[in-house]
Amino acid sequence: AQSVTQLGSHVSVSEGALVLLRCNYSSSVPPYLFWYVQYPNQGLQLLLKYTTGATLVKGINGFEAEFKKSETSFHLTKPSAHMSDAAEYFCAVSDPNNNDMRFGAGTRLTVKP
């Protein structure tokens, strides 16, 4: 079974600073990995995903993540935070052979002016 651990339930950065949201996964098979963003009272929006191929994946809004198999990590980064990035971020993992996806507990990103 797959699982995801997101380190830090709350992350606060200043506007313009680097954003780093941590995600470690556990999977018995090569996983699919996802980052979703959720704004207040809204649904889940896909930021980016890793399925196969290049381990550095770029997503929307300037975010990117790198799949590191040796570290079982899929950390999300953005070079310069914007006020509009304030939201809840969920890392998720799925087994390509199964029909489910498991989410981490989420990290709430706050951006200070």
Next chain:
Amino acid sequence: AAGVIQSPRHLIKEKRETATLKCYPIPRHDTVYWYQQGPGQDPQFLISFYEKMQSDKGSIPDRFSAQQFSDYHSELNMSSLELGDSALYFCASSSVRQRRLYGYTFGSGTRLTVV
């Protein structure tokens, strides 16, 4: 582009009542997933269907049931509602063949409030 459609967007029910949530996947998607997200919680996987058959089961209470119909839409039926069932219920869909390329697409959710 067509998205995952969930109805209703909001639903208020009393304790012990029943509720039915509907999900219409993206055309040609063959798999539907249901998630429950309580206040301040991460989405919890409930159940999924592939080609109208239940494919995986998560933390779905026995009071809940779901099915996928011939047109691939899915319904989540919730009976004997409890206050703790108040949550945002998400549906997602994917195509088994194209999941590697496109991943999963989520609907906007149904917010269920049990009073």
